Amino acid sequence: MSSRRTTSVLAIGAVALFALAGCTGGNSANTNGGGGQGNQSLVIDTAFSIETADPGHTYDPTGNMIAKAIYETLVDFDGSDVSTPVPGLASWTQNDAATEFTFTLEGDRVFSDGSPIEAKDVVFSLQRIQGMADAKPNFLLGGITIAEVDDKTITFTSQTPLLQLPAILANPALGIVNSDVVKENGGSTDGSDSAQKYLDGASAGSGPFVLDTLDLSSQVVLTRNDAYNGDEKSDFSRVVVRNVTESATQLANLKGGDSMVAMDLNGDQVSGLGDSLTVDSVPSGQTIFLLLNQSPAVAGDLANVKMAEAIRYALDYDALLELAGAGAAQATGVIPLGFEGALDSGVTQDLAKSKAALAEAGYAGQTLRLQFPNDYPVGGVEFTPLAERVQSQLKDAGIAVELAPAPFATELDAYVGGTEGFGLWFWGPDYADSANFLPFGPGLKVGLRSGWTAEANPTIAKIAADAASATDASARTAAFTDFAEAMQAEGPFVPLIIPGRNIATANTVTGAVYNSVWEMDIAEITPAG
Known part of the structure; x- marks a missing residue:
């Protein structure tokens, strides 16, 4: 019989079904936005599984990765280690019964338009998802009552113990949106929400990037959020995430210098990579x-x-x-x-x-x-x-x-x-x-x-x-x-x-590692050296 394990280490998590379509696209990895290191472009190849840039509707691997770059959550994880939730936008306490959690917003964080993040934005963001019965992440918040205490404080209440709540709230689908902006563009909490169209063309988050363009069949382009005041400010001014469905094409693009990151290489492909390429190979959550x-x-x-x-x-x-x-x-x-x-x-x-x-x-x-x-x-x-x-x-x-x-x-x-x-x-x-x-x-x-x-x-x-x-x-x-x-x-x-998950990179960048919750944190990728 197997031995007992009484402590958690790296927890590997999120499974989803891949909807693969699209082509290679342009935007060579050799281009940049103006010459300096801070103006470089990052090009990532992956097989798309994304339906929207609206965090309230997303629940697919590529969609989670994009949402992580644009929207921040109350809770985060440290790098690739998802065993222990850590504060994101907020810290928290809980009662002894694990049925009530109190979250307190930390610092003076702002959205991409410079307006402050407040408790009303948290409550609206999550109640919006609760109100949309057809939203994929809706089930994550089932049976939870969310209430504003003051500008910085929010309570979450459950009828049953819910020690997993912090881990749930780290999901990028539960990213916090600017309530004023989203309401102005069709957002609501009563089930009549129509803001997805707006959020597929604009950003209303506080993450290190904002959405530039979204093409669900070919590529997503992000640009740096100049108002971002968190601790993950990116060295790249522009990120192009391309839909490349064939792993062989991803490998060819990486070897040819047309991309910096390939996310879907199989075990045989990564075993033969040369010195100019590196790979992060880890077990997935499946x-x-x-x-x-x-x-x-x-x-x-x-x-x-x-x-x-x-x-x-x-x-x-x-x-x-x-x-x-x-x-x-x-x-x-x-x-x-x-x-x-x-x-x-x-x-x-x-x-x-x-x-x-x-x-x-x-x-x-x-x-x-x-x-x-x-x-x-x-x-x-x-x-x-x-x-x-x-x-x-x-x-x-x-x-x-x-x-x-x-x-x-x-x-x-x-x-x-x-x-x-x-x-x-x-x-x-x-x-x-x-x-x-x-x-x-x-x-x-x-x-x-x-x-x-x-x-x-x-x-x-x-x-x-x-x-x-x-x-x-x-x-x-x-x-x-x-x-x-x-x-x-x-x-x-x-x-x-x-099964394993392999993310290969050119030696010009570092920090591209697999994370089971959001696939990869784009903001953690930096130019080598």
């Missing part, structure tokens, strides 16, 4: 896993957690990891490495344990039908070769598997609808906190997708509830660790791989 449905109506006589145990110990995880490339790691449990309560090490192959579990499950040679999306790689990991390797390894362990690939949209319906008997899927957190992984528990969202009810394992259901309602940090960590261990021992899930 987990690829197998699920074994526990509903007899779906899985028949193999609806048994012992089948999951048999498969868990039948697999050679090192061999599976070979398919993932640089930056990837074995998933040690349903809580990924680096999150609070995660296990230090994962399962290792044990064919004797696998055989014993098969006998307990009543396996008699039945063929398992493995369903998976065959047109949607996750973190550079293609599901078809992964499924084929799983099939081969299980065959060696005496388990017959038939592959049943399908397009992503088709397989998503089966997964969400709970009709997969044996599935290969992935999961990523919505914010940097281990509460994101409690849905794997019995009777919760992902558990129910695998036909696993709370009645099927009341013990784990209680552990999950204790973790969700914890008001003490140390007790909360212990509860998450108990949850991870129990899920590894008795759950219907087999965690496989945490």
